[in-house]
Amino acid sequence: MSAVTAHINSIGTANPPHGVHDAFVHFAKASLKDDKARRLFGRMVERAGINQRYSFLEPVMLPDGAVTDRDGFYGAGEWASTSLRMARYERDAPALAVAAICALDPGIASAGITHLIVASCTGFMAPGLDQAIVAQAGLDPRIERTVVGFMGCYAAVNSLRLAHHIVRSTPDARVLMVTLELCTLHFQRTDDLEKLLAMLLFGDGAAAALVTAEPHGIALKDFRAETIAGTADAITWAIGDQGFHMHLGGEVPARIAEALRHQRECNLPDGLLRGQTPEAFSLWAVHAGGRTVLDAVEHGLALRKDSLEPSRAILGAFGNMSSATLMFILARMLDQCREADLPQPGLAMAFGPGMAAESFRFTLLGRRA
Template identity: 70%
Template sequence: MTAVAHINAIGTAKPPHEVHDAFVRFVAGRIEAPKTRRLFERMVERAGIEQRFSYLEPVTLDDGTITDSDGFYGPEEWPGTDARMARYERDAPRLGLAAISALGDALDPGSVTHLVVASCTGFMAPGLDQRIAAALGLHPGVERTVVGFMGCYAAVNSLRLAHHIVRSEPAARVLVLTLELCTLHFQKTFDLERLLAMLLFGDGAAVALVSAKPHGLALDDFRATTLPGSAEAIRWTIRNQGFDMHLGGEVPGHIGNALRQEMKRNDADGLLRGQKDYDLWAVHAGGRSILDAVEQALELSPDALDASRTILREQGNMSSATLMFVLARMLAEQGDARGIAMAFGPGLAAESFRFTRLG
């Protein structure tokens, strides 16, 4: 009998400084055109976000300039990619270790056989996987895999790897870490669409312990699809001043149209696997408009995406870590339930899996 992979526990962590309000005040103060400023402020109100977090501490200077305590985003030129990667190398390991620490007694480092790390906001070598393995004192032979630059759906790909590992090696105990420092990549721009994209993103890390032990969330079939005609809708480009995100306004429309087609066909090979009545909907909290598009296209009840909307409100979009935060909320609740998880990202691609919460 093939082993079934289960998420036994999830630990989460966020940096210490709340930056959403400071970002909003900073941008509003830089937009000179009143019409554009009013539009930005209206979109802020509609974003469904109250907090985002970073290792950068916001400060207001005597002249009213909003910056951070290190002057990383100072009044002059903003840092190049080298400086941003240096901050990633400094802060990413400690954020990852904080998430792992949140697992508490659920984790015995000596029993970990595999480590999967997903991140799209930084690069270094030795990699984040090696830094984490060394800090935890994992066995030198632990099998490491890095899922890089896949963006918001990387959690699904990472859990799929753990799913396949446990199915092939039932004794495996897999740590799956998703970690992003999105606030290292704010861009100095007056382009409203780019500012609204930056309005969404914050930092966070989440780690799942996956094994064949039958408790937590049992992982079922994984599916992936690419939405036709949408390849340019989400782009994440490395430039001289960090990683430049393009999140087109057409993304919610692409997602809504694709999901409406899924609802029409709704066969066993589709994204919904021939079902409509799931108890739990773990949808990547990419933004309010994306969650609205999913809710409307799939004709969900108004409270179906409460977990996703709560994470969006409290944390913002943390790219690959976001879906794991949503799953952590569902794992913490009681009662058997059938669920489906989905996330969207560059491609434009949709990734999903079904799961069952036990007890």
Template identity: 50%
Template structure:
């Protein structure tokens, strides 16, 4: 019986828009907190967020202002409806996705195209729009993974791995593209404002084949924290998608990882002390701190994740690919783990190692 063919994540390309909206959002959000105690807490949490920049596809105003300033997308007292937001998604998501794909360089003859996105809907889907614009053959097999949230990159890369293992001649293009800043909500409560504080726009593309180079993609794994389904969710409303990210999430993750059974499931059965490469979804500073503390990782273990968080914030499904891109350009990794948390509350990931 022949052994399964090794599958390689050969390259990753990334792209972000050019409009940094992080500090403009902080000023806008703080104005909504009338209670001085909440305002002080928000200031403290914003300062501790470890986020320096978040990028938006929404353009600056004519005078250079942000989307919440006069003439900006969110300037009116009643924020735009879901239809207006989806109209922008239909135009901007393919453009940003193509920028990430172009960063990959030569693709060769792509046979499969896997796209993950949870921040918009359009039909024909962005998989068809992008495939047509970049000149992929109409015979390319496409898959669109929607609404899985932050761990969707795992699902997309896992799917690519399954395809190549079943057809070693396959060349799979994977794309994660998220436009989180399309979903600003006019709220005055600190928890949803702190949730929105995390998110920015970004896209990442990857090439997965049986040709040696990059990272060897190992076995995937998945598990779910019990009684946690309400902690992370998206609600589709008439005013965009409302993100609910409970403040309990970091503590629940830490408690889960303190359980040897859950920790084994969330690391693919590996001993954290033996892992020399960590690609943890940069969902927020407190989440990275929870993982680091619960698994007793050295301070340098999550440098790549913290760097992505500082430079881009949380870009939902694209974030993990940004972290992998940093690791791919760094020192060789003998035994790595990619791990992401998302709605459920689920933890999904896979093992990886450098090809050389």
């Protein structure tokens, strides 16, 4: 009996209504008191490759030129406590999840969903986001639910791995996977240039995917994780009294490039490339952690200049949405594929705390005829 292959049949995506990128740039420049730091920040904005990011917080320009939001969440006084930020997550996250699910399939309630996997690292609530999704999307409350929490940018890979194992063990399973992040709930008041540059990357978004054994969409082949030694402090995500504090070290791109260069040169069967050369993959779905991260992957693996176009396009349109980002990239590939070019082999990867690289091989088959 041949092994069952799990497939991402379709993907739906959603974002909050308010663009916040320009407002944040204005705010950050005003926060920097040093002219040299302000000029450097401006140059980094131009090079970031980001045109827009989205949030439920609507930017407002005050008469004195200061930037806040319509609810005063990030106002002139003390910024919101972690409890208030979690209250906003509990209010807004379920609606965004349902919007992504409706983009996937408006009739999801009658689609026979057997399992629900939810990944998020930007909020906590109980009853959980998974239970809110079941209730608001009209799913059977008896479905099996799993929450992948606080894993950060590579959580989509871990969630797909779970879906992959579920479908392989239960071939008639219909797995709904949701990745959702409200990163803009965790902006911090600071005049630290490195922290402002990290906040410059992040926006909000959600993606929903249907994973089954039906042979269309994106076939999932295998999964593998690699940890870069000595980098445990390079990416951290800690809970503070005023939201979650992201640290994204400046050494991250260089360490990624170095590790991938080593992987390419050694080319071991149990390595990230599985003993294959980069040329063996037509498609690269790389988490858009930032322009410098994408540059590091491109240089480390010696890829063609256009190899990471899907990742760069998603970064430009939405910023880094943490766990949701990779699913946006796969959705773009699925939407733009041409039947004449199919099937196409690909490699997906994402980087996060640890510092670890989570990856999987896939084959793009295209939508069902």
